[in-house]
Amino acid sequence: MNIDMPIHSQSDVVVAGGGPSGLVAAIASARAGAKTTLVEQYGFLGGMATAASVGPFSPFHYDDQQITMGIPQELVERLMAAGGSTGHLKCVPEYGSGSYMAYFDREVYKQVAFEMVQEAGVRLLLHSFVGGTVVEGNRVRGIQVANKSGFLQVLGKVTVDATGDGDVSARGGCQVQWGRQSDNLGQPMTMFFEMANVDTEKLRAYIAAHPEDFEWTSTLHSRTPLPKHLNQHYFVAQGFRKAAAEAMAKGELHLGRDTVLLQSTMREGMIVFNSTRVGKLKGTDVDDFTKAEIEGRKQAMSLAAFAKKYIPGFEHAYVCSTGAQIGVRESRHVIGEHVLTQDDVVEGRRFRDVVARGFFPVDIHSPTSGGGYAGGSTWIKPKAPYDIPMRCLIPKGVDGLVMTGRNISAAHEAHGSLRVQGTVFAIGHGSGVVAATAALTGVEPRHVDIHKVQKTLLAQRANLELEGLALAPAAD
Numbered sequence: 211m212n213i214d215m216p217i218h219s220q221s222d223v224v225v226a227g228g229g230p231s232g233l234v235a236a237i238a239s240a241r242a243g244a245k246t247t248l249v250e251q252y253g254f255l256g257g258m259a260t261a262a263s264v265g266p267f268s269p270f271h272y273d274d275q276q277i278t279m280g281i282p283q284e285l286v287e288r289l290m291a292a293g294g295s296t297g298h299l300k301c302v303p304e305y306g307s308g309s310y311m312a313y314f315d316r317e318v319y320k321q322v323a324f325e326m327v328q329e330a331g332v333r334l335l336l337h338s339f340v341g342g343t344v345v346e347g348n349r350v351r352g353i354q355v356a357n358k359s360g361f362l363q364v365l366g367k368v369t370v371d372a373t374g375d376g377d378v379s380a381r382g383g384c385q386v387q388w389g390r391q392s393d394n395l396g397q398p399m400t401m402f403f404e405m406a407n408v409d410t411e412k413l414r415a416y417i418a419a420h421p422e423d424f425e426w427t428s429t430l431h432s433r434t435p436l437p438k439h440l441n442q443h444y445f446v447a448q449g450f451r452k453a454a455a456e457a458m459a460k461g462e463l464h465l466g467r468d469t470v471l472l473q474s475t476m477r478e479g480m481i482v483f484n485s486t487r488v489g490k491l492k493g494t495d496v497d498d499f500t501k502a503e504i505e506g507r508k509q510a511m512s513l514a515a516f517a518k519k520y521i522p523g524f525e526h527a528y529v530c531s532t533g534a535q536i537g538v539r540e541s542r543h544v545i546g547e548h549v550l551t552q553d554d555v556v557e558g559r560r561f562r563d564v565v566a567r568g569f570f571p572v573d574i575h576s577p578t579s580g581g582g583y584a585g586g587s588t589w590i591k592p593k594a595p596y597d598i599p600m601r602c603l604i605p606k607g608v609d610g611l612v613m614t615g616r617n618i619s620a621a622h623e624a625h626g627s628l629r630v631q632g633t634v635f636a637i638g639h640g641s642g643v644v645a646a647t648a649a650l651t652g653v654e655p656r657h658v659d660i661h662k663v664q665k666t667l668l669a670q671r672a673n674l675e676l677e678g679l680a681l682a683p684a685a686d
């Protein structure tokens with residue numbers, strides 16, 4: 211522990227990272243009665259969704275059954291009430307997108323997230339980069355941050371690693387696995403960007419008339435009429451194969467994948483591209499991360515020029531936003547008491563210490579090729595929703611620490627399913643309650659009373675399907 215560094219604060223629970231898992235963890239922890247501090251490097255919350263323009267929210271559903279509930283569902287409802295979300299739209303067909311998607315407005319999300327954490331009584335510490343972990347023996351005591359006030363220690367009885375990249379865990383001495391087992395490569399990074407002034411009717415007409423030019427396309431449907439001020443037409447399309455291949459052959463298009471993936475947004479005339487692909491670099495290595503930002507922007511601008519020239523409807527469009535950072539899909543997996551496997555996910559395994567439930571297909575953008583699902587990427591739908599046991603949140607051999615979000619203990623393949631927001635929100639809910647329960651009862655997170663955790667989660671309206679668990683064969 212660095213005793214020279216001034217102490218900023220001491221809380222029951224310190225959450226490092228304000229992405230979907232961190233912000234829900236902080237709200238859940240504070241609502242469970244723990245004095246909670248949430249630390250974030252940017253001046254807003256939301257993680258990849260707001261910092262890297264990633265969206266929409268993946269399903270909260272398996273088929274038509276809603277699995278993710280509780281605080282994450284409350285967030286969607288708050289966004290809808292503020293005019294900042296479509297709510298859950300049904301995706302037809304679900305291949306390549308998931309069964310539902312909820313579109314949101316980034317700026318409304320930033321505001322609603324602030325409101326919800328503040329209403330819960332969470333202390334926010336923004337513009338604070340976590341550069342170190344305060345460790346005593348094998349126990350994490352908090353984090354070290356750098357911000358405008360200098361270098362400070364933010365201490366807590368329990369720390370939650372919600373950095374997505376396992377920054378706190380790695381510096382706290384936890385064992386980590388980078389990317390996939392065979393070669394340590396993770397899913398590629400993507401620089402999202404949006405184009406405005408698109409003739410979306412013309413674009414949709416082209417997509418409808420040329421199915422042979424697409425790997426897949428889906429349209430999205432609301433059960434109830436959407437508010438009039440919102441865009442009324444939602445779709446996603448992956449393809450434009452012919453024009454992309456020709457432009458690449460002529461050296462006119464510089465892109466890390468062989469197709470273009472684009473979709474509608476909440477704003478009429480605005481389209482978002484999830485199409486650049488930067489592979490084989492690590493978001494946890496500053497030189498790699500720098501290269502990825504430069505390459506991501508180069509691909510984005512090349513694709514925008516291509517769209518204007520070759521994609522019907524983009525003739526008068528312009529780039530109106532890019533992410534503040536390139537989106538990082540995968541990095542460190544912290545090794546915990548249980549490592550979630552592809553089998554756990556695909557077989558829909560149940561665990562008695564369930565704290566969240568997953569359901570999204572194993573969705574892996576190839577770490578090495580530019581191909582879609584027919585060309586090296588993976589899409590495997592689980593046979594049923596699966597459980598995420600508390601043991602996946604507890605690092606092996608290190609106390610005082612709870613993991614959450616995409617850096618929990620999971621194999622590359624299982625991470626391919628749980629990484630989406632509909633699930634990391636739920637994991638955040640579970641982690642926040644585990645951390646608060648440990649801090650308030652004075653036990654290590656690994657020894658926390660799981661029944662107490664599950665009871666609090668149910669009281670906070672999380673969906674654990676415990677009745678079903680009593681009937682189903684549970685793994686342990």
Ligand SMILES: Cc1cc2nc3c(=O)[nH]c(=O)nc-3n(C[C@H](O)[C@H](O)[C@H](O)COP(=O)(O)OP(=O)(O)OC[C@H]3O[C@@H](n4cnc5c(N)ncnc54)[C@H](O)[C@@H]3O)c2cc1C
Pocket residue numbers: 226227228229230231232249250251252255256257258259261262264265266267268269338339340341372373374375377399400401484537538539540614615616617629630631632634
């Ligand atoms: C390109 C791309 C496309 C995706 N598409 C979709 C999609 O369509 N739908 C969907 O639902 N999901 C999608 N995802 C997945 C989803 O966005 C992420 O997996 C999810 O955001 C992970 O949540 P998290 O809270 O674990 O981490 P993150 O969202 O990564 O949040 C981590 C937070 O911690 C902060 N942080 C990190 N390190 C530090 C530090 N050292 N100090 C201080 N703060 C720090 C970050 O600023 C951030 O706010 C996509 C992801 C990417 C990258």
